[in-house]
Amino acid sequence: MDYTASIFVLVSMFAVCTAVTEDVGVNTENTERCNCPWSVQDFSQLQEEIALLKADVGAIKVSLSEEEIQDNEIPLIENVEGFVYATCKPMPNSHLDSDYFQPITGIINMKQNATGGPLYIDIYMYGFRSAFGSLHGFHIHTYGDLKEGCQSTGGHFNPFGKDHGAPGDDNRHVGDLGNVQPDHQGVVNTGMIDNVASLIGENSVIGRAFVIHSGEDDLGLGGFPDSRTTGHAGPRLACCVIGRSEQ
Template sequence: MKSKKDLRLILVLSVVVHLVSSVPEVSPERCTIQEEYAVCILRPSSDKPSDINGTLYFAQKLVPGECKADFISIQVYIDNVPLNDGNHKHGLHIHEFGDVSNGCDSMGPYYNPRSATHGGPWNSPNDRYVGDLGNVRQNPKTGRISVRIVDYMARLTGPESIIGRGIVLHANEDDLGVNKSDPESLKTGNAGARLACCVIARSPPIPDDKFTLYK
């Protein structure tokens, strides 16, 4: 036969279990923030004809179990990047404008709404542009670029949304602004000419199998 003390403990535990189980879980259906997706169909710059082509997929999902946006995932698939230019790494950046009326040059400067200094993608917000995605590496035998980028600053929603802006693949490796005595390093990372570009456009949900580390 249970004592009064045991019965009181069982009652308290029952109340605790009831309270915990009655707390509503955060789910995408109850959250006002929605997952967002975008695509960008890469084409060569009109003033630098080539066979470069590709697609970039963007996904801004929710942090599991929380009502807030996770880091953005950007899947990069680019084919026919030149093999004979001596560069196997190429700067990839978000540019301010989604304008290709005069080739990739119409896309303006790197996207920098916070007036920061150019840097690497994992620099602090004061030491990089929102558009600083760093470098992508091509396969030295095929010229293909296939990689997933995870970025903590770029967003598909909000006042600094990258929807409608441009993506540019550059000819050279971005030095990530490490040369503090070189104004061009602090501005563009000496990433060089604009080989190809595209406009970031909102899209329907993109299947998870489009996002892989390498393929």
């Protein structure tokens, strides 16, 4: 509520009444000093009205203070509009045997609403030399550590201790993103939408690593000893560290 006008009126009346009593020089014990037509009763009533005005002004101040406190208690809006962005530039695995080496490079861009929701992944990579139609496991690994090439990125990012699976499975690693497939020119130009991996929160993938494997991810269904851990996807062809970006 806006008390500005009320305060102005009350303060003005208070000032006028105070000025009148000071100018007149009221002395209720000796009314002969009052050279005006005001009676003792008039001044007593005036003083009572001044006291009431003081009480009203004090009450308005208290009310304003309480409203200010309530306004300060309104929680800030936590849902920030806009997106969080990240990027990653794959490079060939420097510690890979020459028999497996492929000069893979490119860029992987990601974005996610700052309030959460799906993670959008745009992938552009080239330099694949595998047979046309081949599939390559595509995962997020735990560490953004390239001291030993792609070998030091650890296993699939799996903060919930689940088995390896397909991107659409309930039982899957956070880092399980299935496969990518190069075209006849050795280029991967595609997009993904994932509802598990995230750029925000305590399990953010920022600072971790993308890894592209030499073989197909069997999505945990191949029956190999490592199907439920790595998808039996084979050696690591290329990798990159996921970093926060402006857009």
